Amino acid sequence: MLEARTPMKVSEAVEKVLQIEAVHNKTETVPLQEAGGRILAEAVIADAPVPPFNRSPLDGFAVRSADTKGAGRDTPVTLQVIETVGAGHVAEKVPQPGEAIRVMTGTIMPKETDAIVMFELTKEAEDGSAITITREFNSWDNVVIKGEEMEKGTVVLEAGERLHAGGIAALATFGYDQVQVTAKPVIGVFATGTELLEPGDPLEPGKIRNSNAPMVVEQLREAGAAPVYYGQLPDDFDLCYSRVQNVLGDVDALITTGGVSVGDFDFLPAIYEKLGAEVLFNKVAMRPGSVTTVAQWNGKPLFGLSGNPSACFVGFELFTGPWLRHSMGDKKPYLQQSKALLGSDFPKPNPFTRFVRGHITFQDGRLIATPAGLDKSQVVTSLSRANALIVLPGGTRGFQTGDQVAVLLLRGEGEAYFEEPVKDR
Amino acid sequence: MLEARTPMKVSEAVEKVLQIEAVHNKTETVPLQEAGGRILAEAVIADAPVPPFNRSPLDGFAVRSADTKGAGRDTPVTLQVIETVGAGHVAEKVPQPGEAIRVMTGTIMPKETDAIVMFELTKEAEDGSAITITREFNSWDNVVIKGEEMEKGTVVLEAGERLHAGGIAALATFGYDQVQVTAKPVIGVFATGTELLEPGDPLEPGKIRNSNAPMVVEQLREAGAAPVYYGQLPDDFDLCYSRVQNVLGDVDALITTGGVSVGDFDFLPAIYEKLGAEVLFNKVAMRPGSVTTVAQWNGKPLFGLSGNPSACFVGFELFTGPWLRHSMGDKKPYLQQSKALLGSDFPKPNPFTRFVRGHITFQDGRLIATPAGLDKSQVVTSLSRANALIVLPGGTRGFQTGDQVAVLLLRGEGEAYFEEPVKDR
Known part of the structure; x- marks a missing residue:
């Protein structure tokens, strides 16, 4: 009954x-307005230089700079305004010496003009037919040059980037009204526990409600996967086995909650064995x-998360989340890691490395990590708001406010490589 | 043409x-599996104590602690095992003195038992009919007492909390298979610019692609709103006015990009005037x-964001995002604020407070803020990844690596009150 299990280091x-092996590196094409939060499966290439033409960055007058030579407070130069052009339009006329064109912000530079004089530096005739200028302008003054910001053909974003609003803007700029992203992995979820x-x-007497499955489904959704909840596994080994086996073809990975300990009805170890899955x-x-148990079967991970809610949450964030992001092609699959100062005492000594849900705040530019759930009246609220796992190394005494600890940031995903977080102590 | 505008402080x-005034504080009931990311519109109340009954936290044997008195290495006590009970089941038998019941983790305590002896501390008869114990147990040893974690009727989560996976778990625990959340504000978006x-x-010559509207639509989606893109406003005042007027009844707020400056085709100021909207x-x-211009009309904000992509982004994050979260009932609508050390030089002097998109990393438990887009070859990628606005106060010189600056964290929404971020300098 009591098998000996050898604990593995978290980082290992x-x-x-x-x-x-990710056997399901599928991609799909989605319209731009649905691409937010997805991972790019293709590089985004600039289809044109930025800006695509010499343009005016101001509302003003496009002039031939040579015309302004000698202009000064006492030697004003008057230019005839021959046309007004809005952004998006192209001037129809070509200014001759002594002529200017009124342009709006973003307008393509009219032919023969090479400088912009802003409204504020001109005196305009009442009928708008002429302007007076009292200073000189050089060639390309106030002109944004074609390709100044980016040359055509530049790789703008690489595959593996997660798309936020800024990336969407870049895609739009370069003409992507649809884009290739990696498919959302389909992840099956079973709860166990009679x-x-x-x-x-x-x-009912003796029963509690299943909170792990809804929680894991939401964790999957937040990580960008497509969760499928298959309900609870029955209290019978053969039925359990066949239900697990039946869904394996339909999912990219399977999560179970509970059933991995050494109780009489913890069937998962035997199910992995009967499937021929390799227990990692x-x-x-x-x-x-x-x-927490992870096995693989035909390149698909089987995550055996604990039935204890906190353990289930932590197991997901440490193992399932990184695998998910990795399998979606995210170049930064790990939880972002940092050091922080402990924001309150954690008096409970513990022989093992402990991952405690907590909340990060900032104080004078430093990260402060406060364990959630120490204050009983606030336990659920604080767990609900938790945005980090605080890593407390094993030891015979507890921790004091101000102690330096490692933290793994939830919802700040993928920015740093996950290394054994205790090694700095 | 050139009207005098008086600049307002950002915080004001x-x-x-x-x-x-939020006239659209609507709520809706959603199933639990769709509640992630939404804002609670009702308090969540514990419908039962946690745990709901005295329970075993271990796989072990439920015993009458009095039976173990005197047990020791040399004075072992043997108990008859009369039943095995899995979690979720209720023992059918009632142990008499000298009897024990085998229970799994989570099982309700059998009648007359008041302590749990874990498997590891017992020696079991081969046929499982009896166990031997070599130490004493006290009443309630290894038993989790009913209501120990939470009493029935406790307010678990208050209205205004944003639901993450932990909150979903709390809702599930207390029997909420659906929950009242605030409705997603419907936000209309028009682009302007011929x-x-x-x-x-x-x-085409003189034209560029519209990147602001897709960007704003994604910013709205990330903030939890329901965006509706109405396309581009035409290049004609009367048509513009009637299109704006036509949609105002259908939206909770309206965003326009461009058209708020002093160019000849910047119609928004005149549209606000003709609508009778109050310009804030x-x-x-x-x-x-x-x-950036904000007006209100019948309690609905009209956000006139700049047509410049960076300005449009910043205007949204500073004004539209906080209003959106506030109108959704989010108790923490502002961008989270912190101090940080500048991660690279920002040599450009500027007379005005500048909000620069940048990226936060952590070093020795401190926030490091690096402006995006200084390196031309990385400009789009870095803007796409930006997760903060760096606040650089106006001044005649630039900033050096290591200078302390204020930062507003994107995607870390709502944790702190937005105050004038320059006041600490």
Whole structure:
């Protein structure tokens, strides 16, 4: 009954999960307005220089700079305004010496003109037919030169970038009204536990509601996957096995919550064995979630997360999230890591490395990490708002306010490589 | 033509926008699996204590602690195991003195038992009919007491909380399979600018593609709104006016990009006037985006964002985003603010407070803010990845690496009150 499991270091376990071959590197083309949050599957190339023509960055007058030579307060130069051109239009006339064209911000430079004089530096005739200038302008003064910001053919964004509003703007600029992104991995979720009711069910003696599955489904959604909740696995090994086997063809990965410990109804280890899945690890040197198990079957990871809600959450963020982002082609799949100062005492000593949900705030430009749920009256609210995992190394004493700790930032995904976060201590 | 506009301080302008009465504080009920990212419109109340019954936190044996008195290495106590109960089930038998029940993690405590002995501390008979214990247990050892974590009726989450995975778990725990959230504000978007092509159009002389509208639509989506893009406003005042007027009844707010400056085709100021809208400000003491204009009409804000892409982005994040979150009932509508050290030189002197898109990294537990787009070859990529606005106060010289600056964090929304970020300098 009691099998001996050898705990694996967290960093080693993460590496093992990310080495699972991604057999499902599918891509799809989506319209630009649906591309936000997705991962680019193709490089974005500038189809034109930026700006695509010499243009005026101001509302003003396009002039031949030679005409302004000698202009001064006492020697004003008067130019005839022969046309007004709005942005997006092209001047129809070509100014001769002594002539100017009134242009709006963004207008393509009219032929023969090579400088812009802003409205504020001119005196305009009442009928708008002429302007007076009292200073000299040089060639290309106030003109944005074609290609000044970017040459045609430049790689603007590389494959593997996650698209935010700025990336959407870049795609639009270069004519992408649709774009290739990586497909959302389809991730199946089963809950296990005969004590579980679904959230809409009334409570019964001995039973609790299933909070892990809705939580994991939301974690999947936040990470950019397409979750499919298959309900609860039954309390019978053969039925369990066949339900798991039946869905494996339809998903890119499978998550189960519960069933990986050593209780009489913890069927997952035996299911992995019967499937012929390779167990990458079944014990991790951490709390909570030491029983977190990951196996692979035909290149698909099977995440056996703990049934304990905190352990389930942590197991997802440490192992499932990075694998998901990696398999979507995200160049930065890991949780962003930083150091922080502890914002409150954590008096509980613990022999194992502990990943505690907490909240990051900033004080004088420093990260402050406060464990959630120490204050009982605020436990759910604080867990709900948690935006980091605080890494507390194992030790015989607790931690004090101001101690330096490592933190892994949730929702700040993918910016840093995940290394063993305790090594700096 | 050139009207005199008085610039307003950024903090004052933000306050004015947030004072616009929210006439559209609608709520809706959504199923739990669609509640992620939404703002709670109702408080979540614990419908049962947590845990809802005395329960075993371990796989082990439920015993009568009195039976273990006197147990020791040399004085082992043997108990008869009369039943095995899985989590979610209720023991059918009631142990008499000298009897125990085998239970799994999460099981409701069988009647008459008051302590749990974990598997590892027992020696089990081969046929499972009895166990031997070699130490004493006290009443309630290893038992989680009903209501220990939370009493029934506790307010678990208050209205105004944004729901992440942890909040979804809390809702599930307390039986919410659907929940009241605030409705997504419907925000109309018009682009203006006769130079604009849509992203799918081929380039023409003098024209550029419309990148602001797709960008703003994505910013709206990220902020949790329901964007509606109405296309480009025509190059004719009367047509512009009637198109704006026609959609005002259908939206909770209207965004226009461009058309707020002093060019000949900048119609928005005149449109606001003809609508009878109250202009809250039409010049802000900042760069880029000094022409950002916000008006209100019948309690609906009209955001006149600049046509310059950087200014448009900044105007949205400073004014539209906070208003949106506020109108959705988010208790923390502002951009989170912090201090940071500048990660690279910013040599450009500027007389005005400048909001520069940049990227936050962490070094030794400190925030480092690096302006995006200084390196021309990386300009688009870095803007696309930007996760902060760096606030550079006006001055006659530039800034050096290591200078302390204020930053406003994008995508870390709503954690701090927005105050004039330059006041600490």
